[in-house]
Amino acid sequence: MGNVPRAMLWMLASGLLFTCLNALLRALAQQLDPFVAQFLRYGAGLLVMLPFILRAGLAAYRPKGLGGQLWRGAVHTAGLMLWFVAVPHVPLAEMTALGFTTPLFIMFGAILFLRERMVLARWIAALAGFGGVLVVVSPGLTGAGNPYALVMLASSPLFAASFLITKALTRRDSPAVIVAWQAITITLFTLPLAVWAWTWPTPLQWGLFLLAGALGSAGHFCLTRGYSLADISATQPVKFLELIWASLMGFAVWGDLPGPATLLGGLIIFAATTWIARREARARKESAA
Template identity: 60%
Template sequence: MLNSIMRGLAIHIGPFLTQALRYLMGVLVMLPLAWGAGFASYRPRNIGGQFTRGAVHTAGLCLWFIAIPHITLADTTAIGFTTPLFIMMGAALFLREPMRWERWVASGLGFAGVLIVVGPKLSASGGGYSLVMLASSPIFAASFLITKALTRYERPEVIVAWQSITVALFSLPPALTQWQMPSAVQWLLLLLCGVLGSAGHYCLSRSFSVADISATQSVKFLDLVWAALLGWLLFADIPSQSTLIGGAVICASTLWIARREARTARTN
């Protein structure tokens, strides 16, 4: 839902302006929570780490927003699923997480399921923009690895709040070059993006705080299953045979790794 809305906004009001206003709305969404808990509780322990994460995430977003108006959502989804592979490699190299064979197998199966679903739909119509989108994947992976490191001493809600603050600040200069006043409907859609994005990043940060980041990556492939289900429920899009087969592979791999991780946690 978030990607679909932001794609439409980027086409109409420009990618950089959409990026900046989406994260500004994220700040507004977090303000009532910070007010209720006390602003002091949202003071980060490592302000430098928060700004570093914000700068890296902004760089990935700039590439993502440049490409998104020019390639299909199917292509976007397929390319975006390379990010978990970069995350798993980074987790092994920089976070020294144990890379058990089950995690590699589950991620490989999940990625295979993605290819089954989107393979028939992929096209070369995006041209060079597909490469721009692909370039954002390792940058997003670096951002999420920094997030994992921050969860060792920061609460998830603090990370989400400061991500919105830092990305909004870093996105402001390019956004000013595209400034135009959004319509009332566009403001409402941007606010919805702030809610959806903050909720999604909170869930991610929460999962990173309680589990190895590499253990969470196979679940990312469930995005395609939810997309197919929502398309059927909201837009009467009948899932194709490849979608059903690929979705079954994705669900099977996710359930399998969840059981393996739970069993390993009990034995440890």
């Protein structure tokens, strides 16, 4: 299997983990102050990683250049602040549609800043996947002018910038180091706002934050591993599969039956990601022949 298909599998795994994480964080952000929830999510992620860090030794997690890790943490923190403020107030359909603008920002940024080739097939797959998302969420879009939707939309280019920095960091640091320093920097950057708005979580909420920390750290490790294997633009069409995972979770947990729009949009997304994965694998075989 070539690097691109393997990278897509890592991205697929990250999407499954992030779907579970987002459902959990949406519930927690409705119960606690968003800044407290943001701090505890990454504090728990650092706590979950601490045994691995201590086992390998601190030297194994020393980055090759602290500046890039700090910039990545600062940019991701800014995106998270907007996301956590908006998430309790934005309906799930709108949140899904707005979140899927991030892969398009990433693909533009990869061409402009990382000098990746503009591969037409990847753009066709990404736009087809985004079209499938719009098919799914269009029945639930009210157009009521929710200002929090604009706040969430503003987080997308910040997350895209963070992931582009991540791709650049994979050229010198391992995925484990990048994920560990993400947890460290975001925990430190969010601490002042969390102290200002602090309320004590219940024992159940503490347990859920530990679960969120484990899901988030594992998801970011898979995502970073995928970025280290292939062009970041090649992995983005797989991102749209998260909508299918979210629909399946909604059915399994809450009994939400997918409607015709969900089934049609899911079929479009699945077709787009399958086509680009097969095309990338075939192209790699031809180049190796």
